[in-house]
Amino acid sequence: MDSSIENWISSEFSNIELGDVRLVKRFKSIMAGVIKKSESNISSSFASWSEIKSCYRFIANDKFDEKAILSPHRDKTIERIKQEPTVLILQDTTYLEYNRAKTVGLDHINRTAVTRNPIEGLILHNALAVTTYGVPLGLVEQIFVERKSFHGARACRGSEKKKPIKDKESIRWLNILRKSNALEMGKTKTIHIADREGDIYELYQEAKLLNENFIVRVKSNRTINKVKRREPPKEYLFDHLEMKKAQGRLEIDIQVNGKKKFRKANLSIVFSPVSIPPPPNRTVNKDGTNLFNIELFAIMAIERNPPKNIDPIKWVVLTNLSVKTIKKAIQYITWYSYRWNIEIFHKILKSGCGIEKAQLRDGKKLKKYITLKSIVAWRIFWLTRTFERNKDRQCHTVLTKDEWTILYKKFNQNRLPVEPPLIRDVYCWIGQLGGYINRKSDLYPGIISIWKGWTRFMDLIEDYYAFCG
Secondary structure: OHHHHHHHHHHHHOOOOOOOOOHHHHHHHHHHHHHOOOOOOOHHHOOOHHHHHHHHHHHHHHOOOHHHHHHHHHHHHHHHOOOOEEEEEEEEEEEEOOOOOOOOEEEEEOOOOOOOOOOOOEEEEEEEEEEEOOHHHHHHHHEEOOHHHHHOOOOOOOOOOOOHHHOOOOOOHHHHHHHHHHHOOOOOEEEEEOOHHHHOHHHHHHHHHOEEEEEOOOOOOOOOOOOOOOOOOOOEEHHHHHOOOOEEEEEEOOOOOOOOOEEEEEEEEEEEEEEHHHHHOOOOHHHOOOOOOEEEEEEEEEEOOOOOOOOEEEEEEEOOOOOOOOOHHHHHHHHOOHHHHHHHHHHHHHHOOOOOOOOOOOOHHEEEEEEEEHHHHHHHHHHHHHHHHOOOOHHHOOOOOHHHHHHHHHHOOHHHHHHHHHEEEEEEHHHHOOOOOOOOOOOOOOOHHHHHHHHHHHHHHHHHHHHHO
C-alpha cells in the first residue's frame, strides 16, 4: 500500500533525471528511508546492510552531483510559488561543522582569520521560498560557499574592503538574486528578505538592474542623502529615522531563543525615502563606473518598552518597494519578521535531520547528502505549518486512511469515527509521540516535538505494514 510519504516522493520527484532509471528508483527508495528516520545517520536509517550499502554507493556515484538532486524539488517549488500572488525568498547562511582529520574536501568555517586550529566544515547558503502567511514552499536555490576559493588554501579572510564584490564571499547574496531572476515565476511577485549580512551596496545595485524586490535589515548607521559620492557625510540613516515621530504601531509575535516559543512585542514604526550612495571605498578601477545613488525607502521598527531583562527590538530595513503609507510600512516590517523561518529551517536541518552526524569522509558526498536532507527538512517544516494552518480540516489531505487509523487507535480506545479526525487532533497525537504532554493549558506542539514524533509515527507505520501487510 502507498503511504503519504511514497505519494509525496512520487509527486515531488516525478521529473528527476540522474542519467539512469535504476538510479532514480534507488534515489526514491533512499529518500523514503531517510524521511522516515529524519534524525538518524545513514547506518541507522535502513534496516539491512544491503540498503545501507546501496545508499553509500548512490551518494558516491560520480554520474550526478547535488544540483541534480535539488533540481526536481526546485521545479516543484516554482509550481507552488506560481499559485501565490506574493512570495518571500528568505536568504541566509549556515555553517556545518565536520572537524574530522580523515574527511577530505572540506572548507574552513571560522568566521574570523584562521588560527592554528581551524574549524573544518561546509558553508551552506540557502534561499527558502515562504508565503506571506508563513508556509514554506521549498528551496529556490542552495549554494555551497567555497571559502578557500576566495582566500586561498589557508582560508584567511583578510581585508575584504579592498576587493571587488566578485572576489568576496558576499557575492553569494547577488548570485541568489541572479539565479532567482532567471527562473520563470509567472505573475508571482517575489521579494528577497535578508538579515544584516545582506546589507551590501552591490546587492541594492544588482536588484535595481535586475528589477528584483528586496527587504534587507541594515547593519550599520550608514551615510545617506549625498549629492556627490566623495562629499563629506552630512546625514546618517539611524539618526534620520530616530528624529521622526512614530507614524504607526505594530504588535508582533517574536521568537525568544531558549526561553519561550514567542513573546509579544509592541513596535513604533517610522518610514522615509532615502538615497544610498556608494561607500567611499568603492572605486572605478575596482568596482566599475556604474556607481550611482540608489533611491530606496527606510523603515524603522523600535520597541520602546520591552519586558524586563529583554533587549529591545530595533529593526531598520531598506527596501526598493514603495512605502507611501503606514499600512505598507507595517506590511513590509511584518514580512521581514518572517525571516526567522529560515532560522527554523536550519534548526530542523541540523537538529531534526542530524546533518552534522554524517560520517561521510568526502566533501562531495557530504554535499549530496546535505542536499537530500535539506529537502527532508523542508518537508518536515511544511508539514508542521500545514498542520498549524489547517487545524479544522479533516486529516485525509495529509495522511492516508491507514496512517490516521493507526494514529487514532494509538491514542483512543473507542471505535474508529466514520469521518477522518481533524488535523488539530493528529497534530497533537504526533506531538505526543515526540514528547508533547497535551495538557489543556498547553499551546500546540512545537517543531521539535513534531519532528521527533514524526520519526516515531513512521516506526508505527512500518511495524504495521510489516506485521499486517
